[in-house]
Amino acid sequence: MFFLRTFHLGLKSLLLHPMRSLLTVLGIFIGVASVIWLLAIGEGISQEAQRQIEGLGADxxxxxxxxxxxxxxxxxxxxxxxxxxxxxxxxxxxxxxxxxxxxxxxxxxxxxxxxxxxxxxxxxxxxxxxxxxxxxxxxxxxxxxxxxxxxxxxxxxxxxxxxxxxxxxxxxxxxxxxxxxxxxxxxxxxxxxxxxxxxxxxxxxxxxxxxxxxxxxxxxxxxxxxxxxxxxxxxxxxxxxxxxxxxxxxxDSVERVRDTAVLVRKTLRLRDDSSRKAVASKSKSPGPAANEVSATESMEGPVRTDVALIVPEELLEQARVTRMMFMLFMGLIAAISLLVGGIGIMNIMLATVTERTREIGIRRALGATRNHIVLQFLVETISLSVVGGLTGILAGLLCPLVINGVRELMFMYAPELMADLPDVARTLEPQIVWGSLPLAFGISVAVGVVFGIYPAIRAARMDPIEALRHE
Known part of the structure; x- marks a missing residue:
């Protein structure tokens, strides 16, 4: 019963200033939606790249x-x-x-x-x-x-x-x-x-x-x-x-692709930068490694520059690493958006604490403990974060629909511009990363808690007598 009444009071306080609450929610909304959108676009680009490489055949x-x-x-x-x-x-x-x-x-x-x-x-x-x-x-x-x-x-x-x-x-x-x-x-x-x-x-x-x-x-x-x-x-x-x-x-098997590529490079006298670097690093220490370098170079002869070797299995591994780096970069950008939203929550709640100083004094005089005050303000910040997180998830799920719709409009009204864009922009299909939904929502709630604790503690530590005197 106590928690329900606290939750009711928190929502009532937020609804007294709807525009301010809406703007606070907007920061979390943008952060959560950007997490889902950026990861969906990154996943779409990554899948297209891997599809192109897999089309070459991993074997x-x-x-x-x-x-x-x-x-x-x-x-x-x-x-x-x-x-x-x-x-x-x-x-x-x-x-x-x-x-x-x-x-x-x-x-x-x-x-x-x-x-x-x-x-x-x-x-x-x-x-x-x-x-x-x-x-x-x-x-x-x-x-x-x-x-x-x-x-x-x-x-x-x-x-x-x-x-x-x-x-x-x-x-x-x-x-x-x-x-x-x-x-x-x-x-x-x-x-x-x-x-x-x-x-x-x-x-x-x-x-x-x-x-x-x-x-x-x-x-x-x-x-x-x-x-x-x-x-x-x-x-x-x-x-x-x-x-x-x-x-x-x-x-004959995917496991032998890399070893076969080494034989092909040696047969055609092609440069293998990775193996050369490894051998070169060994040659820095005295011993047989230095002789190995000279023997290898004399055996291969002049390096050819008119032939290139493409190993799709290696490219797939590179694509996976690039995907992880790209997703990490995108997630970092979105996390900054959530951080900005969290700072907005803390700013608003600090202003709210100042406005409600007398209310806090009355509640303390009527028997409310510091924990009660902290809980009330945390309920308000978490409520803002939850609303922003849920609406951000809904907006994030619209990513494929919105991008495809905008692209169709661009093809209809600006075909010359679309023709000049790279293929990935014309054919990109965003793929929702379903793991990003609970991740973004959890981060939004955590942002509400972290950035709401300081204003809540500051409100709870007010002297009741001084709070009652506040005009």
């Missing part, structure tokens, strides 16, 4: 050709040679025992034509395994087969977007696209389903937009296009010689 190793910068190729008078060789593909496939299969890929920028419609895109030479590895699904027709490559057939499979641009009404299967650069026709045997673009991963694998791809057997591409590609820009032109743009190695 895959990707070896990618990198075009040297212009200053490094200024001395070449003819085509610039760089990147992966077919001999290196066979070497990796046949000599590393943990490699289950190897996938060669060759990419060339081309213009595709059908009855006067021209679309710029990417001509991809690949094997039949490519579609499974890259998670490309068939919409109609069929995919490329090993027999198509062995017979060097001029068959192709179109991506969804490119098929829609070249054939807005007709069914593409059975038709043929024309390549003006090589004057070749390719019969369309299949069309893929829509595939979301992939974001750039690390500093080596660039973002890929699968919407403008045409896939042909890699043997056909070698026969029709060759290794040297000439690009014309107005009156000038540039030429480059690349045998393979990418080699995707499928490892």
């Amino acid at each position: 895959n190793i990707i070896v990618r050709s990198i075009k040297p910068p212009a200053e490094a190729t200024s001395g070449f008078s003819g085509p610039v040679p760089y990147g992966l060789k077919r001999d290196e593909f066979y070497l990796l496939r046949d000599t590393i025992p943990t490699v289950r299969s190897a996938l060669p890929i060759r990419e060339v920028r081309r213009t595709f034509n059908y009855e006067g419609r021209n679309v710029d895109g990417r001509l991809v030479g690949c094997t039949s395994e490519y579609f499974d590895v890259m998670h490309l699904e068939l919409d109609r027709g069929r995919l490329l087969t090993d027999a198509d490559g062995q017979k060097r057939k001029n068959y192709c499979v179109l991506s969804y977007d490119l098929a829609l641009e070249l054939f807005p009404i007709l069914d593409p299967v059975g038709k043929a696209v024309y390549l003006p650069e090589t004057r070749d026709f390719y019969e369309i045997v299949g069309v893929l389903k829509y595939r979301n673009p992939s974001a750039a991963v690390g500093g080596s694998l660039e973002a890929q937009d699968f919407g403008s791809d045409v896939y042909i057997p890699i043997e056909t591409l070698r026969q029709q296009v060759g290794d040297t590609v000439v690009t014309r820009r107005g009156s000038s032109f540039s030429a480059e010689t690349v045998e393979l743009n990418q080699i995707t190695l499928r490892i």
Whole structure:
């Protein structure tokens, strides 16, 4: 009965100043809502990044050709040679025992034509395994087969977007696209389903937009296009010689991916900064370590800069660490908001204590103890925190709905602005971190208690006689 009466008196005191109470609640409301919103946005970004990395396959190793910068190729008078060789593909496939299969890929920028419609895109030479590895699904027709490559057939499979641009009404299967650069026709045997673009991963694998791809057997591409590609820009032109743009190695188990990556680096003479740092740290102490460094460097020879190694399993681990750091950073920002809200509560309650000095003296004169006074003021601060916490949770749960609604409005009324934003801003789907709900609410109540104790104790320590004299 006593606690119920104290709670009733506390709420009644708060309702005497509704605007002041509302503004105090607002600080806690913003803090709790920001905790949930920021963690939801951070989780959405993290899941998208991990989805992109998982799309590469945790049991895959990707070896990618990198075009040297212009200053490094200024001395070449003819085509610039760089990147992966077919001999290196066979070497990796046949000599590393943990490699289950190897996938060669060759990419060339081309213009595709059908009855006067021209679309710029990417001509991809690949094997039949490519579609499974890259998670490309068939919409109609069929995919490329090993027999198509062995017979060097001029068959192709179109991506969804490119098929829609070249054939807005007709069914593409059975038709043929024309390549003006090589004057070749390719019969369309299949069309893929829509595939979301992939974001750039690390500093080596660039973002890929699968919407403008045409896939042909890699043997056909070698026969029709060759290794040297000439690009014309107005009156000038540039030429480059690349045998393979990418080699995707499928490892027999995820546990062997890291060890296999070390073998691939040594085989292709690629830089491994982590292992070099470890060896270098050992070499600082006298003994065999110094000889190990020199032996390693002499065995590897010059380090290649035109090839990069991407290990999705390592990237996933990095993504998990980055996620934890990002969530911690977001939570810290939100905690500062709650701290500001708590300071607002303490400020208001100190002012309330001054205003209610005479009331406190009367209650003490009628027999109320110091504990009773402390409890009354704590009830008021906790009530403010609970109301702010509950409303903040409700606002936090609206995060996905609000962000998607704002994004749709932006697409409707400001499409140019949305087109300039990065992909993550256009496709972000906030994911509510359900653990953040009790966490934010618990923190809000704790803030009410911590920042309400001092005003409550100050009120309880007032001298009853002096309080009664207060005007």
